[in-house]
Structures are given as structure tokens and as C-alpha cells.
Amino acid sequence: MPQRLPTPDGIPAQIELWQVAFDLDHGDDAGDELVLSAQEQAHARRYRRSDDARRFRCMRALLRRLLGERLGCTAQAVPLVRNAHGKPQLDGPGGLSFNVSHAGGIGLIAIAPGLALGIDVECSIAAGPEELLGMARQVLSPHEWAALPAPLDGPQFLRHWVAKEAVLKALGLGIGEHLQSIDIDLETHPRYQVFHQQPHWPAPARLHASALSTWPGHAAALAWIDA
Template identity: 40%
Template sequence: MYSIRYPLRSPIRRLPLSERIPDGMEVWLLELDVGLSVPDAELALLSAEERAHAQRFRRQEDRVRSVATRAALRRLVGARLMLPPDQLRFVVNPYGKPRLEGEPEIEFNVSHAGCCALIALSTSGPVGVDIECEERVLNAKNLEELAAYVFSPLERHLALQTSKDFIQHWVAKESVLKALGLGISEHLQSVSILPRDDEAYQIAHDSPEWPEIQAWRLPVSDGYAAALAFQTHDRASTQGKSREVSRQTSWLPLSSLEPCQDRGASPQACDHSVRQIDHA
């Protein structure tokens, strides 16, 4: 167990993943007490840019989530690389997704919401993760506006009737776009996330230059929805059952599937309802 000392409600724990997910993938769950302050020792692990980013949050709980998650990330990655956490150097891509400087041995992604945070680590290639509170209430008008902004034409036939349905769909889509390293708002309708009967999602898009990608539901705390996505550059390199899943859940061309009718709503109608995404 890693020794992490900021305000945790319970010890940081590694989530169980399906045996069909390739080796080299880890997801860690933090359950935070966001009413407590983060110790100075944890702040000292962060870079000046990370501390400045956290200080820009107006609310105490947002600052705690930001600092605690980034400190935990540094400790986990530092332990894997056998480096002091405060010596890790991060860079960002044009869309703001962070990665280790140079040629990293580990890819990572984080997400936080409410009192929970997720940290995904991968030695198998780029990864994306998202967690959201399921209890967030969206009225029918907001759901319709958000669906018009978020859903591709192919997704608009999905029977997502409740806020919980929408949030469960959203975490899968955001995790996929983060794993691809793309801007969220610019590419929401470029990819379709289609549910399956198991833990995995089917992914459809019309971008053959994109790498193979899988997305999976994650078993997180009650009241939350979460998903993990990761690139699978070479299907032949995946062993056993995970190779079969790669065939089942890899991208499909949108043109091979029948879209429904466009509702005709404009993205501008609900742009204010979509929060800014923190790739980190």
C-alpha cells in the first residue's frame, strides 16, 4: 500500500479490472474528505505551475481535489519509476493533456468529482479515465439540449431517459477522447459510444487514422459513474481473451451503421451547460 497522507476517507485502493483488459493497466481510487486542508508536505510535491493552477479554484473543495489528486499521481508514478515524486516533469499536448516529459515509460490520466478521484496508469500506451457524480440532476430540457450537443447522430437513438443514463454515457465518451488525446468540446460528435451487454462499450467513428481503442465501465463508489479507455496499437500484441475483446470493441466506421434523424438543435443552445474539461 502506498503511503499517501492528505485527507482520505479511506486508504487509496486499486480497482479490480476485467481479466480481459491487457496487462500494464492500473486504476487507483481516492475517496477524499474535501472539507480538510491538504498538508504542506503534499503541496511541496507539486510544481509551481500545479500549485498556481490549484490556487485559481475559488472553492476549498476544488483546491483539495486538485492538489490531492496531483500529489497522489506523483507518488504513484514516482514509485513505479523509482524517482522522487517532486522531480517528475510533465508536459501537455496541444489539447492540454499532460504526460511525462521525454519518452515516458508510463502514460497516465486522472479525473475527479465530488469526493472521489481516479488515477489511471498504463505501460501499454495512452489512457483516459473519467468519473462523475450520478446524483447530478438534469431536467428534461437540459438533457435534450446536452444530447444535441454531445451525441453524434448515431447516438441519438439511444434510450437515455434519465440524468444517470446520460452521465454513464458521458464518462465513456470523455474517457475515449482523453485516451485519444483530443479536445473534448471539439470532438464530442466525432465518436459514438454504443452500449453492450457486458462491461465494455462499442466505439464507432469515421477516422481510420485513429488508433484502436477500447472503453470499459469501472466499479467505483456508489453514486458515481466511471469509465476507462485505452489505445491498443497492435491487436496481435494483445494476449488471450483481450485479443478477442479488441476485435469486438474496436472502432467501426460510422458509415456502416444507420444513424437516426438529427434533432436540429444547435450546439450554442446548450454550450453553457457543458463544463470545462481538465485533461489532467
């Protein structure tokens, strides 16, 4: 059952946050696939793991229902398209933004008018020190790398990771090629400071990120861009 989460302090009040706890021991909701487009159904079938396919169907169906309620149309009629980087968005002009993420046992959706949004959730990393360092080299900027504690703290690294992904999703950019272009200052937890030197991106002062409280064994973050 989807749950509307209270908007944390310091996050714009117009942002709606929704959480789903997946019950992967039972089958899909019979109505979920009925609201998906043919392309979305085909996308779900391409997942190698059945649990991943079920998470996708559940979250996409919920997204369509939530957007349909706000747009005054059926879930099936919500005009979803993908941008050049694969991020789902509404087709045509409109001020409603949203973003979706799911991992492990939960899924999260953020919806708001007038704000570009990004949300990310990840499971705790079960990795040894060397594997964790290898992941950090791909995610952290040179400045963040230089400030790493020794030994590397897994939960702290995960907070960096979800915050960076949330910011890049708010920017509408591909994740892999830009992770090292962003610096995240975790010292102001739960609100994070965001820095970058990309001339064509919104100024850092317009970029915001915040940790979200979520289930044990997961880390989550929300990002938004001031209009």
C-alpha cells in the first residue's frame, strides 16, 4: 500500500513524497499491468530478475495513478515519455515534475509543481574494503576523494552516492558520466550543500539536496532545483 510521507523540515512544502514497501513474496497487483503502456510492459519483460520487473511495474503503475489524479485523466492516459537520458517526464508543456527510485524493499516517488526533482534510494552495500574503494573511485570527485576518512565508511559513501544520483536526476542528466562532476558536502546533514563547476548547469545556489529517512538497510536522498 503506498504511503504519503510527511514533508521534512527544510524541503519545499509543495513536494509530495510517497513510499511503497514491496511484498515480493506475493504476486503483482492484478491491476498494475493494465495501466502500463505497451512499451512499459515490454520494458518490464526485459528485466532479468523477476523481482526487478515487479518493482518496475508496481512503481510505474503507482506513478501513473498519482499523476492521473493530478492531471484529471485516467492512469492509462497519462502522457509519459523519456528524455534523451532516459528520464521519464510528461509530454508537452506543464508545470508538474516527478521522479521515481526503487531498491531492495522500498520504492519512492517525488511529485511537485514548478520544481525539477530527483530522488534516489539504494540498499546498504555488502562489499569488502577493496571493492568499496573501487566503487568510490567511480563515484567521488577528486575533492571528495581527498577528504575520505580512513578506512572508508560504507554508510557515508552511500549517502554521497544517493545524493549525487538525486542531483543528477533533478538535472535530467545521465548518471554514469557526471557523478564525479558534483561535490556533496555531508557535514550539514540532513541538508547537503552541492557544488560544481559546470558552466551550463544551474548555479550551485539553486541546487538543493537532502537526506530522507527511510527503512533500515537503505539510504535515500531528494534533490530539487529552484525555479
